[in-house]
Each structure stands twice: as structure tokens, then as C-alpha cells.
Amino acid sequence: MILLDTNCYGKLLDPKTRAFDEAKYAKIAASLRIIGREIWPSQLNALEIIRIKHAPLRDALLGVMHRLKGSRPLLPWPQDLLARAGALAQQKTRFQVSPVLLDAIVADPSLLKPAHVTFARRRITQAETNFKQSMAHGRALTRPIIKAHGGGNPWPDPQAFLELWSDPQNLAWYINRDLRAVKLSAKQVPHDLLLANPHWRLHYDAVGIAMHRQLMEPQQPRWVGRIDLVQLVHLGDADILVTDDGPFRDAARDVIDGRYGGKRVMSWQEFVDAAG
Secondary structure (H helix, E strand, O other), X not given: OEEEOHHHHHHHEOOOOOOEOHHHHHXXXXXXXXXXXXXXXXXXXXXXXXXXXXXXXXXXXXHHHHHHHOOOOOEOOHHHHHOOHHHHHHOOOOOOOOOOXXXXXXXXXXXXXXXXXXXXXXXXXXXXXXXXXXXXXXHHHHHHHHHHOOOOOOOOOHHHHHHHHOOHHHHHHHHHHHHHHOOOOOOOOOHHHHHOOHHHHHHXXXXXXXXXXXXXXXXXXXXXXXXXXXXXXXXXXXXEEEOOOHHHHHHHHHHHOOOOOOOEEEOHHHHHHHHO
């Protein structure tokens, strides 16, 4: 399975007509069929597109999504996967994905109402607000760890930082917070069981790499938000993430490279070249 960041959907529009570029897609799809892979759009992609103010562009991008997803439902909002954490206690690590209203809107943009646009904008804004609050608390928790290792930047690279960050004791506050959000406890879903699931390891590694970028890098990079990083959760199933957002791509590679075998993060041009 291949994930496209929302900034890549416009690459499949004809620049003159803003219609779906069938010729470009046919070339990519033929290569993907050979390797048994397919692009699978997500609810997050749909929400990001729905909040676009320019209706002609928005509807054209929804058309790209509809063409790519076919009859399959959109991948769920990554945070909704956590609401299924209770099933982990029964050793269930795969779930059925069912169509929702977003699927209907992607298929028929005329169903889109102002209230849906407002909902999309609020949900994305709230996710970013919550993430920044979490980062503020996380920095307070991380500073004693840095001090215990001699201060400064005692780790040679982001992956070394993640090795320490991903220790279950360090993640306990985050895990308990996430479980409380879905009315569960560590007794119902033990931390080690949650962290055995690749989706949730990716979830917490994404938080960790954001922390590293804010605390450790000598020149603080552009903020990579929650809506970008949360997409990494889907790499629990997917093989490739394609994005043309440079800072997000760098952060995603810091999480994936050397830690998740068989997973790749690519630019759009790298993806097209590989498909060619």
C-alpha cells in the first residue's frame, strides 16, 4: 500500500484543464500493478482537501481522490485507530474499514455543505493545538533526560534519541493520556501490548522526532505539525509514503530509516522516477 501526502494529489491534475491526468496515472498504475501495490487515500487527505476555500480546486482534488480510491473506503483518521485499542487486549491487530460520510463526499462533492468545511477546519486546528500542548509538556519531561546524559545534545543522530525516547517508562505519560482519551486504562490495555503494535510505535516515534527537532537540532527547523506526522501511523500497513513537503519528509525519514524495515519515504519525483 502507498500513501500520498495531500500535497501530492495535485500532481495528478492536468495543469491546463485541472482534469484528472489519465495518461500520467496510467503509467504509474501500470508499474504499481507489477509490484502488487496501490495508492490508498485517507480520511485525513479528504479533510485537508475539504477545507480548501477555492471550490474548483477542491472539487478537482476530490475527483483525484475518488479516482484513486475506487470502491474502497478511505483509510480511517489515524487517531480513530486508538479508539480500537481495547481490541488489542484480545490480540486483535487488524480491523475492518467501513465507508463514512467522507467517502460519499469524495464520490460526489455536491454533497459538501458549509458545515462539513467548518468541521474539517476545526478538527485539523484542534489536532494541531492539542499537539503543541503535548509538545510543551513533553519538553518539560525530556529536559531531565537530557541533563542526565550530560546536557547539550548527547545523541549522535535522531535515531539514537528515538532509542531512548521509545523506552516504555518514558512513554508512560503519553500512553496513559491516550488511553484515558478513549476511556481505557493500562489494566485493560497494558503498555507493552500497545507498543507491540507497529501503528502505535510509529505514533509515539512521530511524537519523539518532533521533540528532537524542537530540542536538539542546532538550527530549529520549520515546525512539522500533527497533521503531517500522524500520517506515519498508516505505515504500520503501508510500504511507502510520498510527500513533497521537505521538512516533513526529513522528519519522516528520521523515524523510518533504519528502524522500520521495508518502509520508505519518498518525494513525488522519486516516486515517479521509480514508477517509470
